[in-house]
Amino acid sequence: MATHQHSSRYGRYTGGPDPLAPPVDLAEALDAVAEDVMAGYSPRRALREYLRRGSRNRPGLDQLAGRVQQRRRELLNRHRLDGTLEEVRRLLDDAVLAERKQLARDAAMDDTDRAFREMQLENLPPSTAAAVNELASYDWQSGEAQEAYERIKDLLGRELLDQRFAGMKQALEGATAEDREAVEEMLRELNELLEAHRRGEDTAEDFQGFMARHGGFFPENPQSVDELIDVLARRAAAAQRLMQSMSAEQREELMRLSAQAFGSPALMSQLDALDANLQALRPGEDWSGSEQFQGREGLGLGDGTGVLQDLAELDGLAEQLAQSYHGSTLDDLDLDALARQLGPDAAVSARTLADIERAMQDGGYLRRGADGDLRLSPQAMRRLGKSLLRDTARQLSHRTGARDTRAAGAAGxxxxxxxxxxxxxxxxxxxxxxxxxxxxxxxxxxxxxxxxxxxxxxxxxxxxxxARTRAAVVLLADVSFSMAAEGRWVPMKRTALALHHLVSTRFRGDRLQLVTFGLRAQSMDIEALTALPADREQGTNLHHGLLLAGRFFHQHRSLQPVLLVVTDGEPTAHLMPDGEPWFSWPPDGQTIAATVAELDRLGRAGTQVTFFRLGDDPGLERFVAGMARRIGGRVVAPDAGDLGAAVLGEYLRTHLHGDDGGISLSL
Structure with a gap:
């Protein structure tokens, strides 16, 4: 029995969005947006920047916009607009050559008549249009020559129609007299419909009747008179821009040649009326623009109009991808146009970016604040905190002598x-x-x-x-401008967010307060700290920060006080009795004394203090070393990139009764 082998071929799904594609992964987008927010961008701008940059595996808006501009340059550098004139000149040369051969062969012709005809052919004007028009009444002796000349009129008619109705040049090739009469009838009825629409006198039945009789001329299948006008107006405006893009000589040649289209002046009259109607109905189209073509590939009128439409579509895509107009969203992107111009992969990339933008807002990761601007939502903060905590845990796990806090019972x-x-x-x-x-x-x-x-x-x-040891924890974070200038701004925020997530999910019995100190100090929640911009403000008011920390510890007297201080500079400001800050550089003795006195009070209350010294400033090194000795605290000098692991390691150490061994965190 014969056996039949069946084989299957698989390829990329091309029927629109892949129904089996996984849902959009927002983790990378959220991390990138949050990173920019922590660097000082607003969430709205951060999201825009991510969409512009894209990711490692997905082009962003800027790359797509670059491909749009490249495609535009390719069209302009490939083409020129004299294709129809060249074809007419070739047909004219063929007709004249065939006629001369016939005159030379015709022995029965009167010599005077032959000489006169040869003189007519010899003295044709150099202008193609003038020569064609002069030969309109010529009595051709050669059937081949007459056929070539008739093809000129046929070509011009088809090209002029192709300018207004895409595909007409091919559809009417070899058309009969009846076919041309049908076109003229369609044009006449179309102009009647448009003129009635301009007056407000048309009805839906008028449109439906027109389409029933002439719908074959409109492959776009418009469903209303307005859709029909939109299709025709875009094409007609592109045709006008094509003419404006030609040289004055080329325009004049074509205008003079148009009289020979199909040998029917009525055709041009109807086309002129159509242009006038469309321009009146859609004045917002670009009817007067032009382009600079510099290529070598000649385009006919119809194909050239199509290229002008492509250029207009590319310009529209460039505006959509720029997203620079008020209220712009990626839902505005014309994905069909993007696929036509750049291919289906570009449309898939743009659709994915639009899905990310929509999911970030509709999925609860961004929300509008009281001022109407976007903010990272608590859900986004939790997800980001979890991601940062995981990264920090990975750093901790690589430390020498590390052990798992779960195995050690740190969970309590x-x-x-x-x-x-x-x-x-x-x-x-x-x-x-x-x-x-x-x-x-x-x-x-x-x-x-x-x-x-x-x-x-x-x-x-x-x-x-x-936790076995319940703690009241204050993270004092230096927000003087040097933190941003030296690249420590984002690591500080990442550290605060990771610590906040650890306390809120693993050590719920602890209480955490985030306090920032620059010229002044202030307590703030994690959302505010994450979005805090880097201001060019001088002052490192550790004194004020310690006052706020002491107030927090007093409110939680039953918990072990733990103070974590992140700073990159000596104290240069302190709070005066009237509540105003006082700044001095170099650090003033009064500032140092006020700061030390407040730190002593915290030390006497049993506060565990750790300084995280960033940078190599000798004055800061001496200050924190002296303060640590004075109150039995610790000093850690991590690199900015290791700050998160250092702070979380010290926090976890407080729950292991002072054990100085390496600590890791399993998630």
């Missing part, structure tokens, strides 16, 4: 409560609650728990724990 003692299990949790199960959930679910589904239970993920609950 049971708190007496439970919560739903989440991916990555390693806390012990709350067996009672887990079984109760399974029994309740089984009964609700109509089953009998006595017949046996099958656990589902949603049934599982884990026992919540509290």
């Amino acid at each position: 003692e049971p708190a007496g409560s439970s919560r739903a299990w989440q991916f990555g949790d390693a806390e012990p199960w709350d067996v009672t609650r887990t079984l109760t959930n399974a029994i309740t679910r089984t009964a609700a589904d109509g089953g009998n728990p006595a017949d046996g239970l099958h656990l589902a993920v949603g049934d599982i609950e884990v026992a919540e724990t509290e």
Whole structure:
């Protein structure tokens, strides 16, 4: 029995958005947006910058815009606009040559008549249009010559129609007299419809009747008279720009040649009326622009008009990709036009960028604040904090002597409560609650728990724990301008966000306060700190920051006070009794004394203090070293990129009773 082998071929899906494509991954976009926000951009601008840059595997708006401009240059540098004139000149030369050969062969012709005809052919004007018009009444002796001349009139008619109706040049090739009469009838009725529309006297039935009779001329299949006008006006405006892009001599030649189109002056009359109607109905189209073509490939009138339409479409895409107009969004992108001009891959990339923009706003990662501007939402902050904490944990895990805080029990003692299990949790199960959930679910589904239970993920609950040492933690972050100038601004914010996420998810019994200090100090939430711009403000008012830290510790007297100070400069400002800051550089003795006195008060209250010294300033090194000795604190001097791991490592150390061993965090 014969066997048949069947083979299948697989390729990229081309029917629009891939129905099997995975959902848009926002992790990379969120990280990039948040990074720019922390660097001082607004969330709106940060999102715009990400969409412009794109990613490693996806072109952004700028790259797509660059391809649009490259495509535009290619069209202008490839083409020139004298294709129709060249073809007419070739046909004219063919006709004249065939006629001369016929005159030379015709022995029966009167010599005087032959001489007269040869003189007519010899003295034709150099202008192609003038020569064609002069031969309009010539009595051709050669059938081949007459056929070539008739092809000139046919070509001109088809080209002029192709300017207004794409595809007419090919559709009317070899057309009969009846075909040309049908075109003239269509033009006459079209102008009547447009004139009635201008007066407001047309009806839907008028349009439907016109399309029933002449719909074959309009492959775009417009569904209303306005759609029909839009299609025709775009094409007619491109035809006008084509003429404006020609030299004055070329325009004059074509205008004079147009009288010979199909040998029918009525055709030009109808086309002129059509242009007038369309220009009146759509004055907003570009009817007077021009382009500079510099290529070698000649274009006919119809093809040239198509190229002018392509250029206009590319200009529209460039404006859409620039997103510089009020209220612009990527939903404005014409994906069909992008696919036509740059290929389907470009349209897929643009669609993905639009999906990211929409998902970032509709998915809850950006929200509008009271001022109407966009902000990173709490959901975005949690996701970003988790990502930063994971990065920091990876850094901690590479430290010498590292150990897992979970294995060491840093998560603490049971708190007496439970919560739903989440991916990555390693806390012990709350067996009672887990079984109760399974029994309740089984009964609700109509089953009998006595017949046996099958656990589902949603049934599982884990026992919540509290840190063995509950702490009130203050992160004092230097926000003087030197932090931004020296590249420490973003690492400081990343550190604060990672610490905030760690405390809020793993050490819920702790209390964390973020305090920034520049010329003044202020307490702020993580959203405000993340969006804080870098101001050119002089002053390192550690004194004011310590005052706010002491106030926070006083509010949480039952917790172990932990102070983490991140700074890159000596104190240069302190708070006066009237509440105003006082600045001095070099550091003044009063500023140092006020700062030391406040630090001493915190030390006497049992505060565990760690200084994170950024940079190699000798004065700062002496100051923090002296303060650490004075109150039994610690000094850590990390690189900016290692700041997060250093701060979180010190925070975790406070929960391990002062153990100085290496610490890592498993997530």
